[in-house]
Amino acid sequence: MALYFEDFQPGAKLESPGVTVTEAHVVAFAGLTGDFNPLHLDEERARRTIFGGRIAHGLLTLSLAAGLLAPNIYGSAIALLEASARFLRPVRIGDTIRAIAEVLDKRPSEKYAGGVVRLRHEVRNQRGEVVAVAETKILVAKRP
Amino acid sequence: MALYFEDFQPGAKLESPGVTVTEAHVVAFAGLTGDFNPLHLDEERARRTIFGGRIAHGLLTLSLAAGLLAPNIYGSAIALLEASARFLRPVRIGDTIRAIAEVLDKRPSEKYAGGVVRLRHEVRNQRGEVVAVAETKILVAKRP
Amino acid sequence: MALYFEDFQPGAKLESPGVTVTEAHVVAFAGLTGDFNPLHLDEERARRTIFGGRIAHGLLTLSLAAGLLAPNIYGSAIALLEASARFLRPVRIGDTIRAIAEVLDKRPSEKYAGGVVRLRHEVRNQRGEVVAVAETKILVAKRP
Amino acid sequence: MALYFEDFQPGAKLESPGVTVTEAHVVAFAGLTGDFNPLHLDEERARRTIFGGRIAHGLLTLSLAAGLLAPNIYGSAIALLEASARFLRPVRIGDTIRAIAEVLDKRPSEKYAGGVVRLRHEVRNQRGEVVAVAETKILVAKRP
Amino acid sequence: MALYFEDFQPGAKLESPGVTVTEAHVVAFAGLTGDFNPLHLDEERARRTIFGGRIAHGLLTLSLAAGLLAPNIYGSAIALLEASARFLRPVRIGDTIRAIAEVLDKRPSEKYAGGVVRLRHEVRNQRGEVVAVAETKILVAKRP
Amino acid sequence: MALYFEDFQPGAKLESPGVTVTEAHVVAFAGLTGDFNPLHLDEERARRTIFGGRIAHGLLTLSLAAGLLAPNIYGSAIALLEASARFLRPVRIGDTIRAIAEVLDKRPSEKYAGGVVRLRHEVRNQRGEVVAVAETKILVAKRP
Numbered sequence: 049m050a051l052y053f054e055d056f057q058p059g060a061k062l063e064s065p066g067v068t069v070t071e072a073h074v075v076a077f078a079g080l081t082g083d084f085n086p087l088h089l090d091e092e093r094a095r096r097t098i099f100g101g102r103i104a105h106g107l108l109t110l111s112l113a114a115g116l117l118a119p120n121i122y123g124s125a126i127a128l129l130e131a132s133a134r135f136l137r138p139v140r141i142g143d144t145i146r147a148i149a150e151v152l153d154k155r156p157s158e159k160y161a162g163g164v165v166r167l168r169h170e171v172r173n174q175r176g177e178v179v180a181v182a183e184t185k186i187l188v189a190k191r192p
Numbered sequence: 193m194a195l196y197f198e199d200f201q202p203g204a205k206l207e208s209p210g211v212t213v214t215e216a217h218v219v220a221f222a223g224l225t226g227d228f229n230p231l232h233l234d235e236e237r238a239r240r241t242i243f244g245g246r247i248a249h250g251l252l253t254l255s256l257a258a259g260l261l262a263p264n265i266y267g268s269a270i271a272l273l274e275a276s277a278r279f280l281r282p283v284r285i286g287d288t289i290r291a292i293a294e295v296l297d298k299r300p301s302e303k304y305a306g307g308v309v310r311l312r313h314e315v316r317n318q319r320g321e322v323v324a325v326a327e328t329k330i331l332v333a334k335r336p
Numbered sequence: 337m338a339l340y341f342e343d344f345q346p347g348a349k350l351e352s353p354g355v356t357v358t359e360a361h362v363v364a365f366a367g368l369t370g371d372f373n374p375l376h377l378d379e380e381r382a383r384r385t386i387f388g389g390r391i392a393h394g395l396l397t398l399s400l401a402a403g404l405l406a407p408n409i410y411g412s413a414i415a416l417l418e419a420s421a422r423f424l425r426p427v428r429i430g431d432t433i434r435a436i437a438e439v440l441d442k443r444p445s446e447k448y449a450g451g452v453v454r455l456r457h458e459v460r461n462q463r464g465e466v467v468a469v470a471e472t473k474i475l476v477a478k479r480p
Numbered sequence: 481m482a483l484y485f486e487d488f489q490p491g492a493k494l495e496s497p498g499v500t501v502t503e504a505h506v507v508a509f510a511g512l513t514g515d516f517n518p519l520h521l522d523e524e525r526a527r528r529t530i531f532g533g534r535i536a537h538g539l540l541t542l543s544l545a546a547g548l549l550a551p552n553i554y555g556s557a558i559a560l561l562e563a564s565a566r567f568l569r570p571v572r573i574g575d576t577i578r579a580i581a582e583v584l585d586k587r588p589s590e591k592y593a594g595g596v597v598r599l600r601h602e603v604r605n606q607r608g609e610v611v612a613v614a615e616t617k618i619l620v621a622k623r624p
Numbered sequence: 625m626a627l628y629f630e631d632f633q634p635g636a637k638l639e640s641p642g643v644t645v646t647e648a649h650v651v652a653f654a655g656l657t658g659d660f661n662p663l664h665l666d667e668e669r670a671r672r673t674i675f676g677g678r679i680a681h682g683l684l685t686l687s688l689a690a691g692l693l694a695p696n697i698y699g700s701a702i703a704l705l706e707a708s709a710r711f712l713r714p715v716r717i718g719d720t721i722r723a724i725a726e727v728l729d730k731r732p733s734e735k736y737a738g739g740v741v742r743l744r745h746e747v748r749n750q751r752g753e754v755v756a757v758a759e760t761k762i763l764v765a766k767r768p
Numbered sequence: 769m770a771l772y773f774e775d776f777q778p779g780a781k782l783e784s785p786g787v788t789v790t791e792a793h794v795v796a797f798a799g800l801t802g803d804f805n806p807l808h809l810d811e812e813r814a815r816r817t818i819f820g821g822r823i824a825h826g827l828l829t830l831s832l833a834a835g836l837l838a839p840n841i842y843g844s845a846i847a848l849l850e851a852s853a854r855f856l857r858p859v860r861i862g863d864t865i866r867a868i869a870e871v872l873d874k875r876p877s878e879k880y881a882g883g884v885v886r887l888r889h890e891v892r893n894q895r896g897e898v899v900a901v902a903e904t905k906i907l908v909a910k911r912p
Contacts, residue, residue: 065554066378068390072363073224075648079799080220080252081259082211084692085266090642092720092750098270098304102644106272107255108224114251115225116372119551122229122497126242128250132276144380160242174380209698210810212822216795219504223367228548234498236576236606246500260804263695266641288812318812353842354666355514356678360648364512364655368505368540369547373554386558386592394560395543396512402539403513404660407839410517410785414530416538420564432668448530462668507792511655516836522786524864524894534788643802652800656793656828657835661842674846674880682848683834684800687827691801698805702818704826708852736818 050124052191053162056151062167064116066146066174069104069139077108104139109180113147113171126160126187133182137173144174152183162189194268196335197306200295206311208260210290210318213248213283221252248283253324257291257315270304270331277326281317288318296327306333338412340479341450344439350455352404354434354462357392357427365396392427397468401435401459414448414475421470425461432462440471450477482556484623485594488583494599496548498578498606501536501571509540536571541612545579545603558592558619565614569605576606584615594621626700628767629738632727638743640692642722642750645680645715653684679714685756689723689747702736702763709758713749720750728759738765770844772911773882776871782887784836786866786894789824789859797828823858829900833867833891846880846907853902857893864894872903882909 067073078084083105086093094102110133118125139145149167156163169182211217222228227249230237238246254277262269283289293311300307313326355361366372371393374381382390398421406413427433437455444451457470499505510516515537518525526534542565550557571577581599588595601614643649654660659681662669670678686709694701715721725743732739745758787793798804803825806813814822830853838845859865869887876883889902 065372065374066381067226067372068377068379070359070363070648071646072358072360072648072651075360075646075652076220076224076363076367076799077255078259079652079796079802080217080224081255081262082799082802082804083255083259083262084641084643084802085262085269086641087269087271089644090720091644091718093267093642105255107251107258107275110275111221111225111227111249111251111255115222115227118225118227118229123237125229125231127231127282128279130276130278131251131254132274134274135272138271142379144378209804209806210813211804212809212811214504214791214795215502216504216507216790216792219502219508219792220367220795220799223364223370223508226367226370226372228370228497228499230497233500234576235500235574237498286811288810353660353662354669355660356665356667358647358651360646360651361512363648364508364651365543366547368508368512369543369550370499371543371547371550373550373557375557375559381555393543395539395546395563398563399509399513399515399537399539399543403510403515406513406515406517411525413517413519415519415570416567418564418566419539419542420562422562423560426559430667432666502792503790504792504795507790507796508655511652511658511796514655514658514660516658516785516787518785521788522864523788523862525786649800652796653831654835656796656800657831657838658787659831659835659838661838661845663845663847669843681831683827683831683851686851687797687801687803687825687831690827691798691803694801694803694805699813701805701807703807703858704855706852706854707827707830708850710850711848714847 050122051120052124053188054191056154056165058151058153060151062117062120062149064147066144067112067116068144069141071141073108074104074141077105099138102141106135109139109171110182112145113169113182114184116147117149121188124189126162126189128186130185133180135180137177137179139179145171145179147171160187162187194266195264196268197332198335200298200309202295202297204295206261206264206293208291210288211256211260212288213285215285217252218248218285221249243282246285250279253283253315254326256289257313257326258328260291261293265332268333270306270333272330274329277324279324281321281323283323289315289323291315304331306331338410339408340412341476342479344442344453346439346441348439350405350408350437352435354432355400355404356432357429359429361396362392362429365393387426390429394423397427397459398470400433401457401470402472404435405437409476412477414450414477416474418473421468423468425465425467427467433459433467435459448475450475482554483552484556485620486623488586488597490583490585492583494549494552494581496579498576499544499548500576501573503573505540506536506573509537531570534573538567541571541603542614544577545601545614546616548579549581553620556621558594558621560618562617565612567612569609569611571611577603577611579603592619594619626698627696628700629764630767632730632741634727634729636727638693638696638725640723642720643688643692644720645717647717649684650680650717653681675714678717682711685715685747686758688721689745689758690760692723693725697764700765702738702765704762706761709756711756713753713755715755721747721755723747736763738763770842771840772844773908774911776874776885778871778873780871782837782840782869784867786864787832787836788864789861791861793828794824794861797825819858822861826855829859829891830902832865833889833902834904836867837869841908844909846882846909848906850905853900855900857897857899859899865891865899867891880907882907
């Protein structure tokens, strides 16, 4: 059920399943990347920041936003070329986020038998607030 | 030993320790984010792609590039505001990467008793090749 | 202290230690297997199901039921041949489960210097309710 | 893109993406379930078994077979009712497996606004050999 | 910013960032080491012990105490020679711990172009109580 | 099958199952504890050390030595009081280790309806070389 280059229509939207961001996610992401910033791992200290408690790493939010949509391009994605994100609101432990991606545009590439698709991702929490906006540029194959 | 807003001088550089990207990293990142793309997890299929084998997720590379430098701002970082990356070469399982961040500029913020620092990250592999370039914008506190 | 083929007596019972099933277990199992079903990972959505909240994957329950008893056959188990389970009640995050296995029967196998043992597992929660029943067929070595 | 009760047609087939079963999977599954059997974790000892080296836990194979197909029923699955498996060949570290599920039959359930679907899973390795056959019985919602 | 042999002055102190010890830490440590003692993993049973609930493994506390200070010797540490600890108070799930290490003494080693440094670690919780004291003996390189 | 205070006889020995220490163990231990020392995670750099490649964290070796023996005291252990270790040889990725614990002595404690048992652990690799020796002091309950 993967989407190929032909299937991406500018303006079309994809919605990911939601995921509740837990301590387990934050501890695992810290451990994987080495980022043990007290903002994310030390509840005592995080309580005294502007956020009032531990928050998820921004790059975990971005990674979830991209990852939860990945089943749409299993087998058709050739490579991720670019990614960028602005983090607008904290994602706290216990928040549930989901990503909505909109196809911005696409450009065929003869060399790779596919083309470049640009997506704009909105990541929303359980209250519908946009916690991050992101943009990815992926190289996607044509239907075989 | 954290760096505060005052300590960031445009042009200064920070270098992270290196890390060998293993199957364990890629499997863990897939599991954390939900991105089980065969490019990253299916050696049989990945062998037939332009990369000739499994590669690390681009966002894992970005997350490592940021995470390995994070000890420099433990306690001083207030928030990650923005991040962007271009992925230039594949990171294969067994490659060793490190990040070199250069301070691009900084801008004080009265509101947060600190300011915004922009960093440019280069991620290099064991052959010195640049595998990704990234930019992050972080809010950093002034020295207390 | 492993049990060998000779040690399994039809009707005898083995009881596992208990384990509290946490978010960490469910997130890790999702990540390992790729099953990010909102039933297990999205608290907002799970709240509106018949279960009223996130539940553990059935196969996590089965895997724990078998795994927690595994120390009994370290070194004597040759292979797991079959496993089956019926899931009778939800295992919620925070529930504590344990497995009680009863030896159903056994059959020697000359070829493998051991034999096939059939076990019936009951998985119970902290209220004593049976949450799953399972059956496993294992090939176990004779005492060396 | 989830499949609802109406979408399951007896005889229809679903194919999962493939996954290379790594040390990381086996170590994580052992850690999650408590099954540290030397068959799976001790290469020295496993080398002297009939398999000639460490093998994946059978229940990991079953869990992957079910998990990799799970995106097909995100949001539509109500519960997993039953699962059973026979393990026919070892899955070694480095093997790549995928699951092919065939709809056996289905039966509507008024009570749950959906019905019960029975699937037969074949798990194949990179040589096309069937390493396990499984059957699952899931409760799936009707299209909303 | 690593500390080399020359930088260690008897009496000097190093303080680690804090970390909130979560279920995710305890479940991961159990899984990594095989220690599924109900003290750590079974809330129902742990509730009836002298601790009144699950506690972290002592060796997890020791490992965190050493690990959180490790960035100070990235690249300069040659080897950990010895470690010892006494566990004085339980670390409960949700407690936040940090380590303060004091340089006890040091002794140059010609053979390794560095020397042996002895550190005494105090691990404190969020109430300032000492939960463990430890001593480590590390081989550290001279400044290159 | 747990051992109670009465069961520990000075001079008696317990042997753990073996475990092959993999990249997955080392990466997970680094992530759990925050110790990303290049000795353990950066193959390029580790190759130029006295060990000639990445080695496991000493505290991972100690934790495995204690953890693999833990099933012997499930339910009977009241607390770990002390632990100490000397690390004699590197444990490399791919090495298989096991622990042999000898009861040194024991001392009843009226207060805890049990007593203190002192164990001496030898950790050996696949060549039978002692890679670490450790001592633990545990509080164990009397048989109920």
